[in-house]
Amino acid sequence: MxxxxxxxxxxxxxxxxxxxxxxxxxxxxxxxxxxxxxxxxxxxxxxxxxxxxxxxxxxxxxxxxxxxxxxxxxxxxxxxxxxxxxxxxxxxxxxxxxxxxxxxxxxxxxxxxxxxxxxxxxxxxxxxxxxxxxYDKKYAQLKELLQLDKKLKRDLTRLKNQTTRLMDVIFPERSKAIKGLFGKTSLEILQCAPTPSDLIELGVEKLTILLKRHSRGRFRLSEANKMIDLARHSVGISDPIWVYELKLLIPRIVQLQDQVAEVKIKIHDYVFDGFPTEIEKISEIPGVGITAGAAIIGFLGDVHRFVGNRASRKVTAFAGLAVMQYSSGQKERMGKISKAGPSLLRFHLGWSALQAVKTKGPLQDFFEGLVKRGVLKSKALVAVAVKILRCCFYILRDGVEFDPTKLQRRDMGNVHSRMLIAPIQV
Structure with missing residues (x-):
């Protein structure tokens, strides 16, 4: 040669x-x-x-x-x-x-x-x-949209926490009149009158008009009177720097909420245009919504790259849900999940598992059966998340429909003990 x-x-x-x-x-x-x-x-x-x-x-x-x-x-x-x-x-x-x-x-x-x-x-x-x-471009672009959604929500949560801290000091009694600080009606009022003195200056008549317009008649004169009364007797501190900071935060929260809603629509449009059959099939699994289904499709990519008799275990390891093993001599113990894969995929799997156990069906029965056997709820959720992931894998790979009866089969019901060791962290 x-x-x-x-x-x-x-x-x-x-x-x-x-x-x-x-x-x-x-x-x-x-x-x-x-x-x-x-x-x-x-x-x-x-x-x-x-x-x-x-x-x-x-x-x-x-x-x-x-x-x-x-x-x-x-x-x-x-x-x-x-x-x-x-x-x-x-x-x-x-x-x-x-x-x-x-x-x-x-x-x-x-x-x-x-x-x-x-x-x-x-x-x-x-x-x-x-x-x-x-990654194929269509999967890479879907992942990018999901990452953008995550970043926007993280920024929105941070701004909401800052705003809550400020409102607890400036107007602590406000929640007694309107529940929820970040609803549409509440944010509109915050933009017009963020402090107790601003509310008093606005007056009952104008406040009632604002409440009716933005709540579609849900809030009326009684809520306006209550807010004005709370503002007159408020113990809040309207420090000018805190008020200035609050006025900067409110428009950013409104903008981010609009962007989060826009990105969600974009994700749904993208996944239904690019993967219509796949998303329809896996969204039939209890707990798996459109965004979670998009995350599973986007991060798994071409599922045919997971080959062999233990392909489903490879998918589990890819998602970071495989449990690490420690052994020396005759001693052996199981550790935490590896968390080696995409954290956003694990988040959506964990969220789907939480929703699935609230829905009557085989996944809820499976979860409750594990808990009755003495398995911690957090660990049982790992098994549910793994089961959801593997169901999605088989559906995407083989093009089959979701069959809830297969979740009740003995061979799928007996989850390996290693899957029950570590709680899922999302």
Whole structure:
């Protein structure tokens, strides 16, 4: 056999914000440990830099077959280069940073530099120790929408907490007249009259008109009189700085609430346009709403990449719901869930599990059965979340309809004890 056919080019790229580092490795498939570094170089995160990488790789692939190009999924910085390489038909490995970290500790412990990181990635591709692929754009865009939804809700919660703190000092009696600080009617009044003195100045007549208009007649003169009376006898402190801060926060809350509602509609439109059959099928599972279903579809991606007899266990591990095992000698104990996968996927699975156990059906029966056997509720929710995830996986992979009777089968009802060890954290 010609010696050249034994050799192959593998490339490792360490991703950064402005400059990336590449290591081009010549690998021998009959002696993987004898790889030779042909070239190491930095290149800019620009068209010129990408062409430099392309030219250097093509220089060596003229004489040797091309192997794989490996890089870490480092924040969002890898996305542009990965899409560019995909467009130029490179065989990509987009690995989890945790994989690269473990591999570096084996190959080059005690050192961490850009050249070493890129060399470790090239070695990992050479030895076949790295796994991962670039998400299809339709899944990546759905994930981006879900991440945006999460960020907006997180910001909204933070602003609401700040506003609640201020209102507890400025007008602590307000909740006795109108329940809920962040309803549409309440926010409209806050924008017009945030302090007790502003309410008194506004007067009963104008306040009644505001209440009727924005509550669609639910609040009337009696609520207006009550608010004015509470304002006159309020013990709140209308510190000018606190009032100024409150006036800045209210418009931002209104804007964020509108944006959250807009993004929710966008997610629903996107998933029904791109995955109409899939979302209709998995949303039939108790507890799985449209947004949760979109998260399951988006983060699992192409489910056919989970192959083998234990594909469902691989999906569980991908979601970070697999329980870690510790054993030494004759001692063995189970730890917490690994939480190695997407945290947002676990959140939606946990939320779906919480909703499912409130809905009469096989999942609620399954949950209650575990609790009766002495399993903690938090741990039983893990089993419900895993069951929901696996149901979604089979539906997406095989294209079958959801069948609640299969959840009652003996083989699906007996959840492995390892799934009941760690409570889910969402």
């Amino acid at each position: 010609n010696e050249i056919t034994n050799l192959k080019i593998n490339v490792g790229i360490d991703i950064a914000k402005q400059k990336h580092h590449a290591s081009i490795l010549l690998s021998d498939r009959f002696n993987p440990l004898a790889g030779k570094v042909l070239k190491e170089f930095f290149f800019d995160n620009s068209e010129k830099g990408f062409q430099k990488l392309h030219t250097n790789i093509r220089k060596y692939t003229q004489n040797f077959p091309e192997g794989k190009v490996a890089m870490e999924a480092t924040a969002h910085y890898y996305e542009v280069l990965a899409r560019w390489l995909e467009h130029h038909d490179y065989n990509l490995i987009i690995c989890n940073p945790r994989q690269a970290k473990y591999l570096r500790n084996v190959i080059k412990p005690y050192f961490k530099t850009d050249p070493i990181d890129s060399l470790v990635l090239a070695k990992g591709a050479e030895l076949g120790l790295l796994k991962g692929e670039l």
